[in-house]
Amino acid sequence: MKKNCLFLFLSVLFVNALQAQSDAPVAITVVKNQFKINMLFPGFVYEHGFDAKNTLYSEVTLGVGYRYSSYYGESSWFVFPAINEQFRHYYNLEKRATKAKRTACNSGNFVAGSAYYNFKSLNTNEKYGNYDPSFTIAALWGFQRTYKGRFNLEVHLGPGINFDKYDTEFVPVSNVTLGWVIGK
Template identity: 80%
Template sequence: MNKNYLFLILSFLLINSIQAQDEDPAAVVKNQFKINLLSPGFVYEHGFDSKNTLYSELNLGVGYVHSDYYDETSWYILPVINEQFRHYYNLEKRAEKGKRTARNSGNFVAGSVYYNFKSFNTYERYGNYDPSLTLAALWGFQRTYKGRFNLEVHLGPGVNFDKYDTEFVLISNLTLGWVIGK
């Protein structure tokens, strides 16, 4: 009878140790696709290792401009490509606290490159919106909730280059969307 209890206890310990080895530590997913709603577009995020990803986004940016001289306003739409190298730095802490880390739910720092294409629509009084390139350092967070609803916020300083000017800019972005696929 004692041998049976000993066997049961050893079996229980062995099964727990095997399960503990199979559990993945808090890590980014290898491939993640998202659809954005506020700035309509698509995102692909590729995980290189447990904390680093390449974030690639193609969307439609919307802008607003007001002219005091003409006392008029105008909206413009332009395609935008955004590439970021992200480092998620708090996944382990979130996992230890019992918070979600699934689908890259964590805080990150990133180096970013934005390319803004020429706008689809122009208004003669405001001139053309020519292509520009922006380099930025960002801090942000991403949360993916049950139902795969995704919220992302990032902001940081950047430098914008176009054919007329080079200027310091503040980058800020709020994204709402859904993670698609597995």
């Protein structure tokens, strides 16, 4: 009788252990290495995941700017190369997974600390002068979604501080990226 009770007790523990393992949440993590091509503003992105929810995002792109001069009553567009580095923390990957939403290719919401460096403009306007290099640091909130076919949409925005040789000022920072994830 004691053997039967012991066998029944051990069987119940074994079945409970198996059930607990099947109910355990699957660990959702960011992609270790991800490359993207930005089509809206031509550029390349590399995102390196260094733990379950944090990545280092590196982007090289061409930026576009706009100026208006009330003195001349004219406006001017300028194009400049830019580098963007961000430390991202993806905070809702598990929640998206439990709702059966995509988390592939870092599809989730994030907060980030960002540093932008905008180089001197490639084009000039004699009335406005050159667009000089600047450095911007910002706190950002954003989201990234990668759909079937690896089409990628990313939006981020937040407050920043811009430094150039003439001025230091608070600026809004925003970006929209349309492109494709390349590789595996």
